[in-house]
Amino acid sequence: NRQWLLSSRPTGEPTAENFELVETDAPTAGTREVLVRTEYLSVDPYMRGRMRDAESYAEPWAVGDPMKAGVVGSVVESEHPDFEAGDTVTGNLLWADYAVADGDDLRPVDPDRGPISTALGVLGMPGVTAYFGTTDVAEPTAGDTVVVSAAGGAVGSVVGQIAALSGCRVVGIAGADEKIEWIESIGFDAGINYETADVRERLRETCPDGVDVYFDNVGGPITDAVWPLLNVRSRVAVCGQISTYNATETPTGPRKLMQLIQSRARVEGFLVRDYESRWDEALDRLSGWIESGDLEYEENVVEGLKNAPEAFFGLFEGTNIGKQLVRVDRA
Numbered sequence: 001n002r003q004w005l006l007s008s009r010p011t012g013e014p015t016a017e018n019f020e021l022v023e024t025d026a027p028t029a030g031t032r033e034v035l036v037r038t039e040y041l042s043v044d045p046y047m048r049g050r051m052r053d054a055e056s057y058a059e060p061w062a063v064g065d066p067m068k069a070g071v072v073g074s075v076v077e078s079e080h081p082d083f084e085a086g087d088t089v090t091g092n093l094l095w096a097d098y099a100v101a102d103g104d105d106l107r108p109v110d111p112d113r114g115p116i117s118t119a120l121g122v123l124g125m126p127g128v129t130a131y132f133g134t135t136d137v138a139e140p141t142a143g144d145t146v147v148v149s150a151a152g153g154a155v156g157s158v159v160g161q162i163a164a165l166s167g168c169r170v171v172g173i174a175g176a177d178e179k180i181e182w183i184e185s186i187g188f189d190a191g192i193n194y195e196t197a198d199v200r201e202r203l204r205e206t207c208p209d210g211v212d213v214y215f216d217n218v219g220g221p222i223t224d225a226v227w228p229l230l231n232v233r234s235r236v237a238v239c240g241q242i243s244t245y246n247a248t249e250t251p252t253g254p255r256k257l258m259q260l261i262q263s264r265a266r267v268e269g270f271l272v273r274d275y276e277s278r279w280d281e282a283l284d285r286l287s288g289w290i291e292s293g294d295l296e297y298e299e300n301v302v303e304g305l306k307n308a309p310e311a312f313f314g315l316f317e318g319t320n321i322g323k324q325l326v327r328v329d330r331a
């Protein structure tokens with residue numbers, strides 16, 4: 001059983017030296033536990049926060065701890081009444097071939113609902129984040145102009161499509177022409193490549209009536225460029241600040257609060273885990289939109305457990321279109 005450990009804490013960008021792949025004995029399931037063979041594991045931006053020795057919304061990992069992740073896998077052995085061998089499940093497990101979980105912490109995955117990998121993406125944590133962040137926090141209404149950052153990623157691509165379904169004008173910001181082409185093909189009205197365009201100027205062109213909703217996944221200079229366009233009573237949903245996750249010094253506070261006085265905007269952070277009790281509501285809506293053809297998704301699958309760190313680095317380099325996943329080969 002191969003398993004990845006956090007071998008040291010990164011300074012700035014994480015590197016291969018921060019991870020170690022070890023061999024461990026194959027685990028076995030105890031009372032009410034389930035042994036799961038990993039099929040796909042998820043790499044997510046929040047993991048960078050857990051590698052840091054600092055208070056965050058997710059508890060820090062200790063050096064030497066196993067790397068944890070959202071996993072979708074097959075039940076090999078079950079001591080829990082709800083699961084049997086061969087079932088597909090998802091839960092928070094490990095960057096490993098096999099892991100044991102308390103059956104109460106696993107969710108069944110219905111393979112008839114779509115590819116099982118979607119349980120980590122559009123029909124998993126990122127999809128649910130997009131759904132509640134949009135419907136409950138950003139609250140777009142028909143006619144609004146909605147701007148989404150990291151728009152080519154797992155959360156952002158779903159946010160933009162939900163806003164478009166609500167009758168909004170949607171502008172996405174992302175770091176590659178390929179991402180811009182994709183989002184423009186799935187319902188975004190316009191895309192801005194922040195690597196090649198003057199973001200401020202392009203925002204003024206693409207949002208002639210200002211911005212009613214900003215769904216912020218990145219923070220930093222992109223967010224600075226959006227704020228001056230916020231309309232009166234606009235909403236900013238603060239989902240993530242990925243541009244700061246590798247920072248070695250604490251970034252100085254929001255620089256443009258004066259603009260909130262002018263716009264009377266509401267800026268609200270949120271965490272998907274607060275929506276645990278409504279998870280199925282989001283999955284029903286999201287899968288309904290997929291079935292009706294209103295919601296499209298992409299997955300960027302990196303092959304092989306040994307490449308899990310590279311898949312994780314890719315999140316900061318922007319190599320992923322849609323959800324970044326690792327498919328675990330058989331050891």
Ligand code: NDP
Pocket residue numbers: 044045046125126129150151152153154155156173174175176179217218220222238239240241242243244270271272273314315316317318319320322323324
């Ligand atoms: P993505 O699939 O969007 O992948 C991350 C993307 O961020 C990259 O592809 C890259 O795209 C972009 N990015 C990386 N570095 C920078 C940078 N310096 N400036 C601008 N863009 C950058 O990840 P997720 O969809 O999983 O997550 C998106 C955000 O949502 C993250 O900030 C994450 O922490 C947050 N999140 C919050 C949750 C919550 O409960 N609040 C739950 C889940 C996610 P590009 O090519 O465009 O640069």
